[in-house]
Amino acid sequence: MAREAAARMRVPSRLGRRGWLLAFVLFAAALAWLQLGLSVRDAVPGDSGRGVLSLFVGGAFAPALTYESDVPEGTAPLLVKVALAVVRTVVFAAAGMSLSLVVGLLLGFLGATSWWADDGECTCNAWWRKVRCYAMPAIYGGVRVVIALMRSVHELLWAVLFLAAFGLNSFSAVVAIAIPYGGTLAKVFSEMLDECPRDSARSLRAIGADSVQVFAWGLLPRAMPDMSAYAFYRFECAIRSSAVLGFFGYPTIGYYLKLSAENLHYREVWTYLYALCALVLLFELWSSQLRRRIVIR
Amino acid sequence: MSARLDELRRAQPKSRFMRASLWALAALTAYAWLSGTVEVGELFTERRLTNLRRFLTVDVVPQPARDGVWVWSDIFAWVRDVLDARGWAATLATLSISVVAIVLAGAMSWLLAPLAASNLATRRPFDADPGQERATWRALRFVVRGVMIVSRAVPEYVVAFLLLAVLGPDNAWPAILALAIHNGGILGRLGAETIENLEPGPLRSLSAIGAPRRAILATGVFPLALGRYLLFFFYRFETCVREATVLGMLGVVSLGYWIQDARAKQYYDEMLLFVALGALIVLVADLVSALARRHVRGAS
Numbered sequence: 301m302a303r304e305a306a307a308r309m310r311v312p313s314r315l316g317r318r319g320w321l322l323a324f325v326l327f328a329a330a331l332a333w334l335q336l337g338l339s340v341r342d343a344v345p346g347d348s349g350r351g352v353l354s355l356f357v358g359g360a361f362a363p364a365l366t367y368e369s370d371v372p373e374g375t376a377p378l379l380v381k382v383a384l385a386v387v388r389t390v391v392f393a394a395a396g397m398s399l400s401l402v403v404g405l406l407l408g409f410l411g412a413t414s415w416w417a418d419d420g421e422c423t424c425n426a427w428w429r430k431v432r433c434y435a436m437p438a439i440y441g442g443v444r445v446v447i448a449l450m451r452s453v454h455e456l457l458w459a460v461l462f463l464a465a466f467g468l469n470s471f472s473a474v475v476a477i478a479i480p481y482g483g484t485l486a487k488v489f490s491e492m493l494d495e496c497p498r499d500s501a502r503s504l505r506a507i508g509a510d511s512v513q514v515f516a517w518g519l520l521p522r523a524m525p526d527m528s529a530y531a532f533y534r535f536e537c538a539i540r541s542s543a544v545l546g547f548f549g550y551p552t553i554g555y556y557l558k559l560s561a562e563n564l565h566y567r568e569v570w571t572y573l574y575a576l577c578a579l580v581l582l583f584e585l586w587s588s589q590l591r592r593r594i595v596i597r
Numbered sequence: 598m599s600a601r602l603d604e605l606r607r608a609q610p611k612s613r614f615m616r617a618s619l620w621a622l623a624a625l626t627a628y629a630w631l632s633g634t635v636e637v638g639e640l641f642t643e644r645r646l647t648n649l650r651r652f653l654t655v656d657v658v659p660q661p662a663r664d665g666v667w668v669w670s671d672i673f674a675w676v677r678d679v680l681d682a683r684g685w686a687a688t689l690a691t692l693s694i695s696v697v698a699i700v701l702a703g704a705m706s707w708l709l710a711p712l713a714a715s716n717l718a719t720r721r722p723f724d725a726d727p728g729q730e731r732a733t734w735r736a737l738r739f740v741v742r743g744v745m746i747v748s749r750a751v752p753e754y755v756v757a758f759l760l761l762a763v764l765g766p767d768n769a770w771p772a773i774l775a776l777a778i779h780n781g782g783i784l785g786r787l788g789a790e791t792i793e794n795l796e797p798g799p800l801r802s803l804s805a806i807g808a809p810r811r812a813i814l815a816t817g818v819f820p821l822a823l824g825r826y827l828l829f830f831f832y833r834f835e836t837c838v839r840e841a842t843v844l845g846m847l848g849v850v851s852l853g854y855w856i857q858d859a860r861a862k863q864y865y866d867e868m869l870l871f872v873a874l875g876a877l878i879v880l881v882a883d884l885v886s887a888l889a890r891r892h893v894r895g896a897s
Contacts, residue, residue, distance in 0.1 A: 318823055321892060329700040332693035336769045343770045349763045394629035452876035454843045461872065464865050465652040471640045540752040561762065580750040593612055
């Protein structure tokens with residue numbers, strides 16, 4: 301008996317499913333390496349590159365506190381400029397994030413199924429049953445497509461599109477951040493709403509609550525801690541995005557960093573880099589403190 | 598009833614830190630919109646709207662349809678020409694850059710994660726008697742975590758920009774290394790958290806029968822952590838494809854290079870085509886990553 305049972309046991313293949321996946325990834329990487337014509341030697345800087353590298357590395361130990369070259373009379377001191385750039389970076393990120401939160405909550409609500417398509421008999425009238433069977437799935441499908449499209453274009457590409465369409469305008473930069481971030485928030489929010497425990501939602505439904513009440517009192521409070529933790533993590537990402545938007549002419553950290561690098565003022569570059577790092581780390585610290593307090597496991 | 602509700606509400610745990618944070622966030626948002634840095638009204642001035650009208654009615658209209666006659670066969674021929682000349686090669690390059698980058702990032706995180714996990718990088722991992730912790734282990738974890746934090750704090754775009762000055766624009770290394778460094782830091786942290794959250798039972802038994810650290814790592818930690826780690830790995834691959842597209846705008850030949858090129862020449866119809874192509878490969882990467890993650894979930 302025991303021998304029969306042992307014989308019936310599936311012998312795992314040498315590699316297993318994950319092993320095959322890993323092998324496939326490595327194979328794809330080898331193909332990509334050949335396709336790009338990479339060689340390790342090219343990853344080592346050449347003569348001119350080494351000069352830049354030594355300047356750059358030297359700057360790390362002596363970030364600039366004043367301008368490296370002469371500036372016109374009346375220019376604000378470097379550190380004031382850095383502080384202003386930091387503030388503007390946060391401002392763009394906060395504005396973009398608040399806009400994307402509105403979009404994300406709205407689309408996340410419409411893109412979740414748990415508040416209208418729950419299992420169990422519907423006790424409501426025929427009209428609502430029709431809405432639930434035909435209209436809601438259509439809205440849901442449409443919203444999922446919109447979310448995917450919003451997410452599929454990178455915030456910098458939205459920014460470039462808006463630059464071409466409107467010219468340089470700060471509000472369009474905020475919208476450029478808000479579109480893909482709103483899509484991402486909507487996607488993650490809807491998944492969190494659909495995956496959170498349904499017990500309280502079911503009890504509410506059983507005592508006759510309608511779909512919106514089920515959503516507001518049964519689902520949202522359960523998903524809220526995870527949702528706010530994720531939103532805060534995205535805020536951190538928004539700060540990085542906002543800094544990079546400076547490369548396209550918006551007055552955030554990236555703008556000044558690029559200018560300094562183009563003038564080979566690598567000590568100033570490091571000042572901006574340190575400011576950016578400090579900013580991101582500050583928000584990361586804040587968000588980890590918040591997450592520790594709100595995510596109940 | 599309502600008295601009971603009030604009682605419950607009062608009994609809710611409240612944290613001063615949380616409340617202060619909420620107020621700070623609200624104040625930050627209000628300042629962001631009211632400080633005048635974000636000029637909402639300026640977007641709807643006459644000049645901007647004229648710009649927009651020209652962009653929508655002339656600039657993004659495909660080249661062959663500029664005279665107002667939409668002959669679809671001509672437009673398809675134009676699209677095919679652009680894609681054959683630059684689009685497909687750039688798409689392939691974008692995907693290749695992200696694949697090489699994510700594999701390098703994975704390698705980096707496999708080196709870093711075990712050194713940052715507090716249950717593994719200690720004197721006697723998974724021992725019944727962990728003993729006094731030595732300062733050297735704590736210092737090692739601190740340094741590794743610091744490296745990971747800094748490498749993910751700086752955006753890929755900035756790293757690639759700086760690497761371009763050092764390595765030159767002749768090959769894809771600046772983009773690859775920038776993506777690998779940033780994602781290596783992220784995957785390293787996620788990997789360390791995965792290791793720390795592992796069920797300690799099997800690992801304790803390995804330790805109890807006298808397995809040395811590297812044996813615990815190879816036969817216990819890696820196989821147990823691989824499933825969750827692969828989920829993160831493919832999730833980061835998705836973002837790598839998005840970023841690889843954009844990094845081209847700095848001068849590396851990926852889709853972004855041609856987006857920047859078309860932008861500089863003010864060929865906005867072509868630019869839109871490349872942006873759409875970029876969106877398409879992001880959607881494809883999303884799909885591949887979702888399939889791979891389902892495959893991983895099925896295995897574990």
